[in-house]
Amino acid sequence: GAVVSQHPSRVICKSGTSVKIECRSLDFQATTMFWYRQFPKQSLMLMATSNEGSKATYEQGVEKDKFLINHASLTLSTLTVTSAHPEDSSFYICSARPTNEKLFFGSGTQLSVL
Amino acid sequence: QKEVEQNSGPLSVPEGAIASLNCTYSDRGSQSFFWYRQYSGKSPELIMSIYSNGDKEDGRFTAQLNKASQYVSLLIRDSQPSDSATYLCAVKRGSTLGRLYFGRGTQLTVWP
Numbered sequence: 146g147a148v149v150s151q152h153p154s155r156v157i158c159k160s161g162t163s164v165k166i167e168c169r170s171l172d173f174q175a176t177t178m179f180w181y182r183q184f185p186k187q188s189l190m191l192m193a194t195s196n197e198g199s200k201a202t203y204e205q206g207v208e209k210d211k212f213l214i215n216h217a218s219l220t221l222s223t224l225t226v227t228s229a230h231p232e233d234s235s236f237y238i239c240s241a242r243p244t245n246e247k248l249f250f251g252s253g254t255q256l257s258v259l
Numbered sequence: 260q261k262e263v264e265q266n267s268g269p270l271s272v273p274e275g276a277i278a279s280l281n282c283t284y285s286d287r288g289s290q291s292f293f294w295y296r297q298y299s300g301k302s303p304e305l306i307m308s309i310y311s312n313g314d315k316e317d318g319r320f321t322a323q324l325n326k327a328s329q330y331v332s333l334l335i336r337d338s339q340p341s342d343s344a345t346y347l348c349a350v351k352r353g354s355t356l357g358r359l360y361f362g363r364g365t366q367l368t369v370w371p
Contacts, residue, residue, distance in 0.1 A: 238303075
C-alpha cells in the first residue's frame with residue numbers, strides 16, 4: 146500500500162530555534178499534502194494544506210509566518226516551525242492520498258521545545 | 260459546538276465482548292465518515308469508511324451511519340487485547356479527502 150514517510154520522528158530544540166519536518170510520499174505522487182497537529186489527549190487539528198508548486202492554504206487561526214510550508218516536488222512537503230516556543234510542543238503529522246479514496250498518514254513528529 | 264464529538268471514555272471491555280464507540284457531528288451536509296485507530300505515540304490508521312446510511316461490515320468491525328441523527332458508530336465484535344487503542348472519528352470537510360475534522364478520540368482497553 147501507499148506509504149508516507151515523515152522525518153524526524155522526534156526532535157527536541159531550544160526555544161527560539163527553527164525546526165524542519167519532512168513528509169515524503171514514497172510510492173506515489175502527491176500534489177497535495179496535509180499537515181495536522183495533535184496536543185496530548187486532544188484531537189488532530191488540520192493546520193494547512195500543502196500544494197505542490199503553489200502557496201499552502203492555512204486553516205483559520207494558524208500563523209502562516211510561523212509554520213512555513215514548502216511543497217517543491219510531487220513527493221516532498223516540509224513544515225518549518227520558526228522561532229519555536231514551548232507552546233509549539235506537539236505531535237505533528239502529515240498525510241497524503243494517492244487517490245481520492247484513502248488518506249495515509251506519516252508516522253508523526255513529536256516536537257518538544259525547551 | 261465542536262464539529263465532531265465522541266464519548267471520550269475510557270471504555271473498558273473484556274476480551275471477546277463487543278465494544279461500541281459513538282460519534283456525533285454538527286454539519287448536516289457531511290457525506291464521508293471515517294474511523295481511525297491510533298496507538299499511543301503513533302499516527303492514525305484507517306479502520307473503516309462509511310458514506311451511506313446503514314451498516315457497513317468489515318471483519319470484526321461494523322460502522323453504522325445515521326445522517327438524520329448525525330450519528331456514526333463503530334462496533335468491534337470479539338474484542339481482542341490488541342484492539343486496545345484510541346479510536347478517532349473523522350468527518351470530511353468539504354470535497355477534499357485530506358481535510359478532516361477529528362473527534363478527540365475514545366480510548367478503548369480490552370482486558371484478557
